[in-house]
Amino acid sequence: MNFSWRRARSVALKEYKHILRDPFTLAVTLILPLVFVGMFGFVIDLDYKHMRVYVRDNDQTSVSRRFLQEMASSGYFDLTPVHSPAEADQALEKNGSPALLIIKRGFGRNVRSGNPETPGQIQLLADGTDNVQASIMGTYLQGVIQKANAVFARDNPELSGGAERAPNGGDQIRSRFLFNPELNSRWFIVPALSTIIIGFLAIVLTALTVAKEWENGSMELLLSTPVRPAEIVLGKLVPYFLLTFFDVLVVFVLAVYVFRIPFLGSFLFYMAACWVYITGALALGLVISVVTRQQQAAIQFAFAVGLLPSFIFSGFIFPIENMPAFFQYFTALFPQRWFLLISRTVFLSDAAPMTLATAFGAIGLFAAAMILLAVHKFKTDVEP
Amino acid sequence: MNENDIVISVKNLVVAFGDFHAVDGVSFDVRRGEIFGFLGANGAGKTTTIRTICGILNPSEGSVTVDGKDVSSSTAVLKPRIGYMSQKFTLYPDLSVRENMYFAGSLYGMSPKQIDERARKLMDFIGLPQRIPDPVSHLSGGVKQMVALASSLLHDPELVFLDEPTAGTSPQTRVAFWALIRRLAEMGKTVFVTTHYMDEAEYCGRIALMERGKIVALGTPQKLKEQFFPVKPLEIAFHAPVQNALREALKQAGIESAVFGNHLRVRVSDRAAFERACAPFAGQFSVKEVEPTLEDVFLQAVSGREAK
Amino acid sequence: MPAVRAQVHQVSKKMGRAQALWQVEDVFGAGQVHGIIGPNGAGKTTLIRVLAGLLHPDEGTVSYDEGGTVLSAADVKRVTGYFPQEPSLYPDLTCREHLEFFRDLYDLPQADFERRAEELLHATGMAPFTDRPAGKLSGGMYKKLGLMCVLLNRPKLLLLDEPTIGVDPVSRQELWDLVYGFAGEQMTVIVSTSYMDEAGRCSQVHVLSSGQMLAAGTPEDVMKHFGVTDFAEIFLNHERK
Numbered sequence: 058m059n060f061s062w063r064r065a066r067s068v069a070l071k072e073y074k075h076i077l078r079d080p081f082t083l084a085v086t087l088i089l090p091l092v093f094v095g096m097f098g099f100v101i102d103l104d105y106k107h108m109r110v111y112v113r114d115n116d117q118t119s120v121s122r123r124f125l126q127e128m129a130s131s132g133y134f135d136l137t138p139v140h141s142p143a144e145a146d147q148a149l150e151k152n153g154s155p156a157l158l159i160i161k162r163g164f165g166r167n168v169r170s171g172n173p174e175t176p177g178q179i180q181l182l183a184d185g186t187d188n189v190q191a192s193i194m195g196t197y198l199q200g201v202i203q204k205a206n207a208v209f210a211r212d213n214p215e216l217s218g219g220a221e222r223a224p225n226g227g228d229q230i231r232s233r234f235l236f237n238p239e240l241n242s243r244w245f246i247v248p249a250l251s252t253i254i255i256g257f258l259a260i261v262l263t264a265l266t267v268a269k270e271w272e273n274g275s276m277e278l279l280l281s282t283p284v285r286p287a288e289i290v291l292g293k294l295v296p297y298f299l300l301t302f303f304d305v306l307v308v309f310v311l312a313v314y315v316f317r318i319p320f321l322g323s324f325l326f327y328m329a330a331c332w333v334y335i336t337g338a339l340a341l342g343l344v345i346s347v348v349t350r351q352q353q354a355a356i357q358f359a360f361a362v363g364l365l366p367s368f369i370f371s372g373f374i375f376p377i378e379n380m381p382a383f384f385q386y387f388t389a390l391f392p393q394r395w396f397l398l399i400s401r402t403v404f405l406s407d408a409a410p411m412t413l414a415t416a417f418g419a420i421g422l423f424a425a426a427m428i429l430l431a432v433h434k435f436k437t438d439v440e441p
Numbered sequence: 442m443n444e445n446d447i448v449i450s451v452k453n454l455v456v457a458f459g460d461f462h463a464v465d466g467v468s469f470d471v472r473r474g475e476i477f478g479f480l481g482a483n484g485a486g487k488t489t490t491i492r493t494i495c496g497i498l499n500p501s502e503g504s505v506t507v508d509g510k511d512v513s514s515s516t517a518v519l520k521p522r523i524g525y526m527s528q529k530f531t532l533y534p535d536l537s538v539r540e541n542m543y544f545a546g547s548l549y550g551m552s553p554k555q556i557d558e559r560a561r562k563l564m565d566f567i568g569l570p571q572r573i574p575d576p577v578s579h580l581s582g583g584v585k586q587m588v589a590l591a592s593s594l595l596h597d598p599e600l601v602f603l604d605e606p607t608a609g610t611s612p613q614t615r616v617a618f619w620a621l622i623r624r625l626a627e628m629g630k631t632v633f634v635t636t637h638y639m640d641e642a643e644y645c646g647r648i649a650l651m652e653r654g655k656i657v658a659l660g661t662p663q664k665l666k667e668q669f670f671p672v673k674p675l676e677i678a679f680h681a682p683v684q685n686a687l688r689e690a691l692k693q694a695g696i697e698s699a700v701f702g703n704h705l706r707v708r709v710s711d712r713a714a715f716e717r718a719c720a721p722f723a724g725q726f727s728v729k730e731v732e733p734t735l736e737d738v739f740l741q742a743v744s745g746r747e748a749k
Numbered sequence: 750m751p752a753v754r755a756q757v758h759q760v761s762k763k764m765g766r767a768q769a770l771w772q773v774e775d776v777f778g779a780g781q782v783h784g785i786i787g788p789n790g791a792g793k794t795t796l797i798r799v800l801a802g803l804l805h806p807d808e809g810t811v812s813y814d815e816g817g818t819v820l821s822a823a824d825v826k827r828v829t830g831y832f833p834q835e836p837s838l839y840p841d842l843t844c845r846e847h848l849e850f851f852r853d854l855y856d857l858p859q860a861d862f863e864r865r866a867e868e869l870l871h872a873t874g875m876a877p878f879t880d881r882p883a884g885k886l887s888g889g890m891y892k893k894l895g896l897m898c899v900l901l902n903r904p905k906l907l908l909l910d911e912p913t914i915g916v917d918p919v920s921r922q923e924l925w926d927l928v929y930g931f932a933g934e935q936m937t938v939i940v941s942t943s944y945m946d947e948a949g950r951c952s953q954v955h956v957l958s959s960g961q962m963l964a965a966g967t968p969e970d971v972m973k974h975f976g977v978t979d980f981a982e983i984f985l986n987h988e989r990k
């Protein structure tokens with residue numbers, strides 16, 4: 058008995074009917090991407106704005122006032138002046154996640170002097186329990202300082218050789234962010250959402266299918282016919298592939314047309330990567346289903362190998378470069394990491410597809426391995 | 442029939458789920474101390490009827506009274522008098538027999554002392570040792586059913602409803618179980634039992650045969666056999682391979698026959714018509730009369746109904 | 750082409766901790782209707798699954814032949830039809846969709862399929878219900894649909910695990926009529942049942958109890974062997990020992 062396209066097609070057709078007649082699953086599949094995109098695109102805004110900062114200006118010069126004005130107009134900070142050290146202490150103790158900015162006496166004089174030996178000094182006290190906000194505050198403050206320096210230099214050309222020279226004499230950090238010049242977090246997150254949605258949804262969808270057939274008894278009947286594992290695996294992949302691909306297109310359209318995220322790379326390459334990644338994720342779901350043979354166990358497995366790595370090991374939340382060396386290698390096992398890399402790169406840069414050959418190869422290898430494993434592990438008897 | 446003896450009275454009961462009439466116009470009375478058998482296939486409406494009498498489901502039409510009280514309006518009064526052993530859930534598999542009993546008894550507000558006392562009596566009654574330490578899941582199917590019966594009897598109900606108590610148990614368990622049912626009836630309890638095993642119906646005082654929500658026959662097993670089989674069924678043995686030809690000839694004459702291995706079983710209402718149909722095969726088979734079974738009764742009752 | 754004969758040789762099989770089958774030795778002759786009778790837990794399902802090739806014996810062998818020609822495993826799969834005891838159809842697919850699904854699984858030509866489907870729908874009286882989903886069929890109709898799916902392939906060995914359990918007497922009668930309608934020179938039928946009264950409907954009875962084959966033969970011979978007049982007595986007596 059050889060592989061029969063007809064049998065594979067009939068399994069696919071049957072599966073397609075199951076999908077159409079199960080309104081709940083269908084609704085979840087179609088609505089979930091919208092929920093994810095809505096949640097990450099609109100609600101969770103990783104750009105910090107209007108962070109409350111108490112200000113104790115011990116300098117009280119036109120320079121310090123000018124600096125505070127610059128800081129307030131950036132939009133990142135809401136400034137509240139305090140007038141005594143006691144008041145400052147009180148403010149720090151009373152309010153949640155507060156920060157205190159102290160401008161030291163002599164700030165204006167030092168800045169005006171332009172002497173690198175005696176820079177203008179400011180101190181930021183931030184609440185380290187929210188380390189993300191604290192470090193972002195520091196970063197943004199750097200930006201404000203740079204801008205203030207530039208403005209000061211422009212307004213007081215007699216004191217410096219131009220913007221090139223730091224009037225406060227401190228080390229000057231100059232960063233230029235390529236591809237996402239405004240460091241817009243939406244640009245960073247939305248292209249990555251396909252990774253999460255496929256990495257989770259596709260695995261769960263197929264993880265249920267074979268287990269369901271074991272549980273409702275149809276597998277026993279199926280196995281008594283000439284149908285072969287490869288035919289069932291292929292037949293089950295195709296309809297869910299189309300369903301998941303539809304989700305990917307929805308996310309793509311929302312990203313490009315609603316969030317106005319630039320798509321600079323090769324569309325065809327991106328689609329090819331999607332197809333391979335979807336196939337791998339679906340096949341992984343099938344492996345889970347084939348091995349567990351129970352829907353409840355399958356769904357737990359799917360959560361463990363789908364949802365968690367999608368968020369944690371993909372680089373979606375934690376940058377991979379910041380992980381310990383072991384975990385950096387460990388994440389390489391998860392196709393989510395590679396696809397996330399591909400997604401972000403093709404959206405925001407016009408890099409040649411060849412630069413992503415490793416990532417593409419990795420998801421391809423994963424998909425092939427999973428399909429083979431699903432077919433290989435598929436039981437053709439009802440032995441426990 | 443003495444009016445005072447009637448415990449359960451069901452009149453024109455209809456239970457509908459949407460368009461589907463699970464019970465479709467059913468009327469019957471059950472007397473005190475009777476074993477009333479409710480027979481029919483899965484989905485015939487047996488469980489739905491039981492649930493309505495127990496007050497778990499409300500009738501869409503018609504009425505159910507227990508001791509003259511309408512069930513749906515007096516559930517609180519009636520529930521303590523009813524013992525119900527359901528077809529699906531019986532016992533918690535991870536609890537021991539004793540723990541299950543305590544739980545069941547506590548639902549009826551019994552004190553631990555009362556429960557202990559009753560449990561001792563009931564374990565004697567069902568013929569099991571007093572202490573079974575294992576969780577229920579370790580017990581065999583038969584023992585499990587016995588324990589489930591005991592736990593439905595804890596609060597000493599007058600009315601006992603058993604929904605397919607013997608489904609999936611061994612012949613020996615079934616015999617033992619029916620012996621218990623008979624003893625319950627002798628103790629004056631009214632037992633209402635459903636089953637899809639036709640041969641078990643022989644043990645019942647009266648039976649109702651149910652099919653697609655309707656009762657197609659009602660009476661004592663003996664009465665029903667007489668009613669539906671004024672002429673006894675025939676069993677035909679063959680001396681020559683004329684089985685198929687004879688079946689065909691009988692079919693032409695409108696006579697139902699069923700293959701039983703090497704025999705044919707024939708339900709006839711008109712013996713003369715049968716003789717005529719078989720005449721061409723004379724000498725190639727022999728005929729003997731056999732006792733009708735309740736299965737024959739059911740087939741006859743349903744085919745009669747369909748003919749109408 | 751004659752029907753298939755199955756020969757079970759010293760088959761033992763453990764399911765979990767229970768010895769489901771123990772040294773079963775039996776022959777299921779071609780073209781007959783065989784009934785495997787026994788109470789729940791006797792090993793009927795295990796034996797049927799072993800015969801269907803869905804379980805592999807721990808010890809012993811099962812061989813199949815067609816008029817003396819031994820069949821390979823692939824051939825057996827091709828000519829065997831099996832319908833399990835547990836519900837195994839897709840509740841959301843209609844009768845017609847089930848038939849079409851099995852047509853493709855069995856790779857049947859459309860012309861053959863149409864002819865056979867027509868014939869089966871007529872014989873089962875299911876023609877008016879072709880558009881009804883399997884989940885909405887009564888117990889009897891559900892079993893008939895399952896039987897139709899399996900019979901589409903014209904199996905030479907038909908294995909039915911408790912086809913009549915929980916089915917009303919009318920549908921039970923119809924199922925047996927169907928079985929006898931298709932059995933014969935073309936098909937061997939092996940049916941398991943826990944209804945002792947159904948044993949008499951088979952041409953050969955195989956008595957299974959606690960995994961052991963106690964006796965096999967015509968219903969009359971088997972009853973004579975145990976000295977009983979009723980099959981239920983066999984198990985009552987046997988269990989008492």
